[in-house]
Amino acid sequence: MSTVQVTNLTKEYRLRDGLRRTTLRAVDRVSFDLLPRRTVALVGESGSGKSTIAKLLTRLERPTSGSVEVALADGTPVHGSMYRRQVQMVFQDPFASLNPFHSVGHHIARPLLLHQRTSGARQTHERVLEMLERVNLSPAELVAARRPHELSGGQRQRVAIARALAPGAQVLVADEPVSMLDVSIRLGVLNLLARLQREEDLAVLYITHDLATARHFSDEILVLYRGRVVERGPADAVILDPHHDYTKLLALAAPDPERLGKVVAGEGAPDRASIDNSVCYDHHRRAWVHVDEAADAADAARRTRAERTGGGVAAGA
Amino acid sequence: MTDTQSVPAAGAAAARPAPRPGPAPAWRMLLPTMTPWLATGLVLVGGICLFGLLGPLLVGDPDAIRDVGLQGPSGDLWLGTTQTGQDVFAQLAHATRGSLQIGFLVGVLATVLSAFFGIYGAYLGGAADEAFSLLTNVFLVIPGLPLVIVISGFVPRESRGLWTIAVVLALTSWAASARVLRAQTLSVRNREYVAASRLSGERAWRVIVVEILPNLLPVLASQFVFAVIAAVLGEAGLSFLGLGASGSATLGTMLFYAQNGFALPLGAWWWFAPPGLLIALLGTGLSLVNFSIDEIVNPRLKNARLHRRRTRQAARAAKGGAR
Amino acid sequence: MSARTGGSTPRPPIRSTEREAVLSVRDVSVVYETEEPVTAVAGASFELHRGEVLGLAGESGCGKTTLAYAVSRLHQPPARIAGGSVVFHDRSGRDVDVLGLDEEQMRRFRWAKLSMVFQGAMNALNPVRTVGAQLDDTLRAHDPGMDRRRRRARCEEVLTRVGVAPDRYRAHPHELSGGMRQRVMIAMAMLLEPQVMVMDEPTTALDVVVQRDILREIVRLRDEMDFAVVFITHDLPLLLEISDRIAVMLRGEIVELDTADTLYRHARHPYTRKLLGSFPSLSGERGAFVRTGVLDQQQEETA
Numbered sequence: 001m002s003t004v005q006v007t008n009l010t011k012e013y014r015l016r017d018g019l020r021r022t023t024l025r026a027v028d029r030v031s032f033d034l035l036p037r038r039t040v041a042l043v044g045e046s047g048s049g050k051s052t053i054a055k056l057l058t059r060l061e062r063p064t065s066g067s068v069e070v071a072l073a074d075g076t077p078v079h080g081s082m083y084r085r086q087v088q089m090v091f092q093d094p095f096a097s098l099n100p101f102h103s104v105g106h107h108i109a110r111p112l113l114l115h116q117r118t119s120g121a122r123q124t125h126e127r128v129l130e131m132l133e134r135v136n137l138s139p140a141e142l143v144a145a146r147r148p149h150e151l152s153g154g155q156r157q158r159v160a161i162a163r164a165l166a167p168g169a170q171v172l173v174a175d176e177p178v179s180m181l182d183v184s185i186r187l188g189v190l191n192l193l194a195r196l197q198r199e200e201d202l203a204v205l206y207i208t209h210d211l212a213t214a215r216h217f218s219d220e221i222l223v224l225y226r227g228r229v230v231e232r233g234p235a236d237a238v239i240l241d242p243h244h245d246y247t248k249l250l251a252l253a254a255p256d257p258e259r260l261g262k263v264v265a266g267e268g269a270p271d272r273a274s275i276d277n278s279v280c281y282d283h284h285r286r287a288w289v290h291v292d293e294a295a296d297a298a299d300a301a302r303r304t305r306a307e308r309t310g311g312g313v314a315a316g317a
Numbered sequence: 318m319t320d321t322q323s324v325p326a327a328g329a330a331a332a333r334p335a336p337r338p339g340p341a342p343a344w345r346m347l348l349p350t351m352t353p354w355l356a357t358g359l360v361l362v363g364g365i366c367l368f369g370l371l372g373p374l375l376v377g378d379p380d381a382i383r384d385v386g387l388q389g390p391s392g393d394l395w396l397g398t399t400q401t402g403q404d405v406f407a408q409l410a411h412a413t414r415g416s417l418q419i420g421f422l423v424g425v426l427a428t429v430l431s432a433f434f435g436i437y438g439a440y441l442g443g444a445a446d447e448a449f450s451l452l453t454n455v456f457l458v459i460p461g462l463p464l465v466i467v468i469s470g471f472v473p474r475e476s477r478g479l480w481t482i483a484v485v486l487a488l489t490s491w492a493a494s495a496r497v498l499r500a501q502t503l504s505v506r507n508r509e510y511v512a513a514s515r516l517s518g519e520r521a522w523r524v525i526v527v528e529i530l531p532n533l534l535p536v537l538a539s540q541f542v543f544a545v546i547a548a549v550l551g552e553a554g555l556s557f558l559g560l561g562a563s564g565s566a567t568l569g570t571m572l573f574y575a576q577n578g579f580a581l582p583l584g585a586w587w588w589f590a591p592p593g594l595l596i597a598l599l600g601t602g603l604s605l606v607n608f609s610i611d612e613i614v615n616p617r618l619k620n621a622r623l624h625r626r627r628t629r630q631a632a633r634a635a636k637g638g639a640r
Numbered sequence: 641m642s643a644r645t646g647g648s649t650p651r652p653p654i655r656s657t658e659r660e661a662v663l664s665v666r667d668v669s670v671v672y673e674t675e676e677p678v679t680a681v682a683g684a685s686f687e688l689h690r691g692e693v694l695g696l697a698g699e700s701g702c703g704k705t706t707l708a709y710a711v712s713r714l715h716q717p718p719a720r721i722a723g724g725s726v727v728f729h730d731r732s733g734r735d736v737d738v739l740g741l742d743e744e745q746m747r748r749f750r751w752a753k754l755s756m757v758f759q760g761a762m763n764a765l766n767p768v769r770t771v772g773a774q775l776d777d778t779l780r781a782h783d784p785g786m787d788r789r790r791r792r793a794r795c796e797e798v799l800t801r802v803g804v805a806p807d808r809y810r811a812h813p814h815e816l817s818g819g820m821r822q823r824v825m826i827a828m829a830m831l832l833e834p835q836v837m838v839m840d841e842p843t844t845a846l847d848v849v850v851q852r853d854i855l856r857e858i859v860r861l862r863d864e865m866d867f868a869v870v871f872i873t874h875d876l877p878l879l880l881e882i883s884d885r886i887a888v889m890l891r892g893e894i895v896e897l898d899t900a901d902t903l904y905r906h907a908r909h910p911y912t913r914k915l916l917g918s919f920p921s922l923s924g925e926r927g928a929f930v931r932t933g934v935l936d937q938q939q940e941e942t943a
Contacts, residue, residue: 045847045849046847182699182874183875183915183918184699184915184918185918186918186919187918187919187920209848211922212920212921213919213920215922249849250849252852253849254848254922255877255878255880255922256877256921256922256923
């Protein structure tokens with residue numbers, strides 16, 4: 001039971017183009033909270049900064065400014081190596097996230113040993129099999145001895161999930177966990193994540209470009225456009241009642257079989273040039289918030305939640 | 318939405334890996350596929366290595382002087398004698414051992430140097446990478462042989478031992494490999510499984526040794542073989558110029574003495590041809606081995622080869638079918 | 641070659657099943673001649689009607705791409721067409737046996753009558769030559785008699801049609817975004833006004849918004865120029881939106897072929913139903929996706 005508070009997170013990259021140096025702000029003042037048993041979806045296209053947020057959250061990169069604070073259930077802040085134990089990640093490409101050189105068992109045994117979850121080869125092996133069973137990979141004994149290239153994409157992603165949970169992580173960052181998988185197995189993997197979330201009280205950040213799964217898989221959606229949050233609120237509200245031009249554009253672009261044969265030449269697309277990412281529509285407050293005030297808004301939301309103590313309060317501002 | 322329960326069979330079958338006898342061990346992936354080329358290369362290299370290892374034990378003293386100078390090959394003296402009546406075959410055995418020794422030594426030294434500067438620098442990234450890269454580039458543009466000649470000429474002949482020559486050759490030949498390794502490491506380093514293992518809290522050296530290095534082994538092997546070829550040839554060149562290790566006997570020194578003894582004008586082909594041929598064969602064999610290692614590094618080469626073979630087979634099958 | 645300029649004839653709203661066929665694929669089988677021969681496509685048959693978008697759906701390894709390559713005779717060994725026929729019905733009334741053409745005839749047939757856009761196509765552009773030069777090459781190869789000015793005009797016209805400003809004629813591929821490059825590839829494919837275009841995952845590598853723009857463009861161009869499209873993708877929701885009819889492939893076989901509407905509402909084959917059930921609807925109900933409840937366990941098992 002851990003919570004994550006992301007406040008004013010900003011990441012700038014220095015680009016060098018010959019002698020000129022430019023700064024690219026990949027993530028700009030993003031704030032949200034991750035709570036146990038709840039999923040926040042980050043939605044946006046490539047280059048919107050969603051993967052950068054994942055790297056900042058998992059400390060693969062350092063933020064330029066802003067903070068990511070993780071606290072245990074009793075409120076003690078998490079630092080150092082404990083952080084790695086608490087926050088883990090499932091990567092997008094199951095073909096690249098497992099080392100072709102090592103067995104499936106090795107991938108799960110390493111984090112167990114590193115974080116002293118188990119000691120001794122025997123206990124570790126038993127625990128590895130247990131983890132594999134939990135992600136529905138059976139017979140576990142056989143799977144553990146296999147090498148990644150002998151498994152299908154869906155099976156690999158299950159291994160990746162087991163590895164992420166092995167240190168006893170309470171916060172899971174899932175960066176497009178199903179976008180590289182065949183459609184018919186996507187749902188199974190997402191449902192697996194959902195079950196594990198319930199069983200372990202995980203806080204999940206689900207990063208995706210797929211609005212449909214974002215809507216059904218998460219409680220809260222943040223729409224990201226060029227590094228800034230442009231719309232946030234409960235999943236259904238954001239998808240079914242989009243306010244920001246960019247969200248509307250995304251919703252229109254997402255395939256929806258309910259609109260059979262709706263790709264027509266005349267269909268008007270909003271002009272991208274006119275999209276303004278300095279304002280964000282907040283469905284909780286039913287108001288537009290300027291990016292400069294976003295941090296205050298997040299603070300206010302946290303205070304209200306603290307007053308109401310517990311109860312199914314939505315994450316985020 | 319439609320009911321998905323109605324087709325459990327296909328999905329369930331896919332979820333469970335089909336039982337199979339034991340998994341293929343990892344090292345299998347690192348071995349090249351046996352091809353006629355590889356077999357030829359291995360036979361050549363193996364034969365020459367055996368000759369270098371066992372030959373000196375079986376032949377007599379290479380320096381013993383007989384009174385039959387410049388004799389052609391005969392049943393008694395297989396490769397004849399030198400001007401001073403030394404047994405060329407005995408010399409050849411010792412010289413092969415000497416050349417292999419220096420080749421191996423330089424191969425190891427150069428590979429260690431290039432691995433350190435190439436892999437470690439690339440993994441660290443940032444300023445360390447820049448510094449290592451700069452150093453590598455500096456060494457890369459230093460013209461190798463002239464420098465070796467200058468250094469060898471500078472070091473007095475008495476102290477110019479095997480190790481000195483090996484170090485000099487290694488110092489001038491590691492840079493190119495380091496660049497190759499750096500490029501490979503940069504690509505491996507950015508793969509998600511490296512990020513994943515960093516994420517699970519692995520220490521840097523473990524990430525390098527356990528996660529990155531195995532994927533570089535074929536490249537390392539190929540660079541090692543390459544370094545050996547370069548060293549054998551380089552040393553032969555130095556020795557031929559009379560700048561080799563003092564008191565050593567290598568294929569290069571044999572050529573040096575043959576040249577000084579006017580073997581060519583005198584038509585004593587048995588004196589200079591065998592060492593020359595041996596250098597060429599060793600180079601050929603090692604190169605053939607290297608091509609096969611390249612196929613592991615770059616699977617596209619292998620696919621291209623398999624593809625050619627299948628096309629031939631298909632053509633043959635079509636011809637057979639037509640008849 | 642008649643350079644039809646702009647003249648868009650509005651397509652009469654006839655149901656595609658009643659229209660005449662432009663491509664008849666009969667019992668095509670493709671075998672990979674490996675150590676153990678693998679049948680990648682087993683007796684696939686379909687009829688492509690003039691001006692129709694036929695979707696070809698299926699998951700990785702089902703043979704959809706192999707089929708597309710075989711129809712356009714772009715398959716490489718070890719793939720071999722083991723049987724069947726592909727007949728192209730030209731607008732002039734002439735029938736062409738595609739599998740019977742020799743190399744030279746095939747080279748002329750491909751691109752002029754039937755063209756392709758592949759998944760990574762946008763990366764297939766030569767990086768050191770301008771977009772225009774590469775378009776020009778295609779024109780010149782197929783119609784040597786055309787003079788330079790007419791070629792230039794034709795290239796610019798096609799670029800305009802796919803939504804690329806004609807001044808990008810002089811641009812190098814790296815100056816264009818992925819979406820723009822894919823548009824250029826589509827322009828190249830329709831340069832010679834083919835009657836059939838085979839598109840294999842033409843938008844998969846692109847962002848959703850860009851993807852939508854390109855799909856819209858394809859449908860609009862189809863309406864204007866009346867070519868038929870074989871559209872291959874694993875993305876069934878997308879196919880449902882753009883296709884007139886959809887063929888679902890499973891392990892090398894076409895297991896169901898019907899109009900998009902019928903397929904969506906009354907799918908017959910269990911695999912089609914499974915595919916349909918595996919994506920949650922954006923605006924509709926949650927479908928098979930349930931975050932809480934007993935269904936989960938069974939759902940996971942089937943995946």
